[in-house]
Amino acid sequence: MAFTTIALLFFLLFLGVSLLVSVPLTGTLVRLRANYNPKGLQLDPEDGVQPHTGPVVGGFFSMMGRVRRLEGWAGLYKGLMPTLFFNTLLAMFSAIFLDTSMSSPRNHGAYNAPATGFVGTLAYSIFLMLVSLPAVIVTYRSITTPHRLPYFKPFYSLRILLTPTERRKPWVLYLTPGLLATELLHVSYYVLGLRTLRHLLLPSLSGSDVPDKEDISATKLIIYFIIALVSTVILCPLEVIATKLAVQRNHASSDFNSVAQEEEGDAEDVVEYAGADEDVIGLRSELDPYLGFTDCFQRIVHEEGWRALYRGWWVTMLFGVFGAFA
Structure with missing residues (x-):
């Protein structure tokens, strides 16, 4: 049986080490990509108010240093609890419904589809899609919020992270403009595309057992490695767009008064970090939101330049290559 005490212990050990390393990296990457930094500012035609823009940050490690300076070590581990919950949920689903081992590192991670058949991979992809978006x-949002969120008060944190509209109607999260399409493209390309290609080119790597060297074709391995590298060109922009759309909150109306009324009282008595007088990043004004996947892509290119679509590209490349052979 896939779900045993020993497997559970190995899973907890692996998950703890993984989160210790991955959460600061993911948090830094999310902030780098979410930071709104247009090339030129334009005045609002109605009231002349300039949109809130973020600091100019040189790169990944500059952003990590900025987070450490303004929010301390606790800031680097923002997003720990939802990440822990999400990974545990995926592992439990794979162990219970797909009969995969929880102790195998190859079955851990959002895009590490379990070593199972086509039907299992399809079921995992559908479940991943339903769970991954919220x-x-x-x-x-827990990473980019300036507020200090408690680890063990999920409902309190959700009250800060979600708008009244999103709390009253949770399904609105699936209607976030463009986000579902972006996640669908990302999951489809990674899980159904790359994983299927690996199964065709390198079937020995798709099994649950460690393959022998004689079972792996060097030529096919190089071909797949090159494809995994080139996939960064597609995956990185999708991840940047998904980041910007995910932190964009849903309101009952895009009207200014409605937004102001919904935000009122959401953040009362909320503790902020010591460096709260200086924002770690800047976010695009919710008064002028992205309207969908295509609109977000075009505005990023027009306002921030095409390079913004490839922020942290090398992280995507490393995760993609290592994940492809996991």
């Missing part, structure tokens, strides 16, 4: 929203 998980991405909650995780990314």
